Structure formats: structure tokens, C-alpha cells
Amino acid sequence: MTQSLSQRVVQGAIGLVVGLKSTLRTMFEPKITVIYPIQKLNISNRWHGLLALPIDPETDNDKCIICFQCERVCPDRCIHIEATGKGKERLLTRFDIEMDKCCYCGLCVEVCPTEAIVFVPHYEASTFNRANLLYDLDDLHRGTPKEPIATGVVKVKRPAPKRQTAAPREGTVIP
């Protein structure tokens, strides 16, 4: 049975009102988008951002015991460690991570027995120079992008999450 013109007009009007109701409700809800890079969200400590070897304030050195487990477990073979000496005399001479190869799987962080290698909540590591994506020991101690792309930005508080999330893993984050 075909609808009359008046029925179609009424149905169209109802659809319009339902759509506008949705638009009006959304207009007054808190905004969850930000104007990046002018505004930025505070990133969770559990974010898989850059990798770092934070300095342990107690020893004034990193916590790496040169076990090579992270190098062995890395599926992308982007961690390169070299050391000299034996036993307690062993000294880290090279700890490089090729961040351009890293897939941020987190296996190196999980396998590390001393929590020496951690993720830090920095994500702006893009660069026009591929060489800047090779992070050596000094870069990893700093734990910040080698070439920050945006500075002097406004930090925006993320709206409180509606559901409970797991407690963040304990680890030192370099500001």
C-alpha cells in the first residue's frame, strides 16, 4: 500500500525531530576531541610511547644488568646491546634501539627482570631525518623524543573514564 503525501510529510517531520534531538543532546555534552597539536591530552603512564632506560635515583645509573633478554626477545631485532668486562665488572658500552623498526609490542619491557627498560608516555617522535630514530644510551636515559614537533602547547585534562581500568604498572617516568 502506498503512503499518502500527508503520511510521508509526517514521517519526514518525525525523522527530522529525532535527528535534531540527537544533535541538541550532543551539543551540550562535554567535548572529547581536542585541537591537536594546540591542545593535547594527558597520556596514561601505561601508554606504549617511546622506550627509555630511566635513571635509578638510588644508584644514579640505569637498572640494566646486561642480561640481553630484551635483545633476544625483540621480534624486530631493533635492540642492540654491547658490554665489556665480566661478572660485576661488566659495563654497558652500547644500548641502541632503532625506534623506526620497533612495533611497540612491549615484549622487551615485559621480559626485563629489573624493570630497567620501560615505556614513557611520549608519542611525538616523528622526524624528517631517519637517523633521529636511532636512540642510544644517552637518549634512552633522557626518555624524551629527539626532535619534539610541538612545544608551548596547552595541556587538556582528559574527561574521567566511565569504566575502571587496571592499575598502572609501577615504573619511573622521565618528565
Ligand code: SF4
Ligand atoms: S617494544 Fe617490541 S619491537 Fe619494540 S624494542 Fe621492545 S621488543 Fe622490540
Ligand code: SF4
Ligand atoms: S632485559 Fe632489562 S636488564 Fe636485561 S639487558 Fe634488557 S634492559 Fe637490561
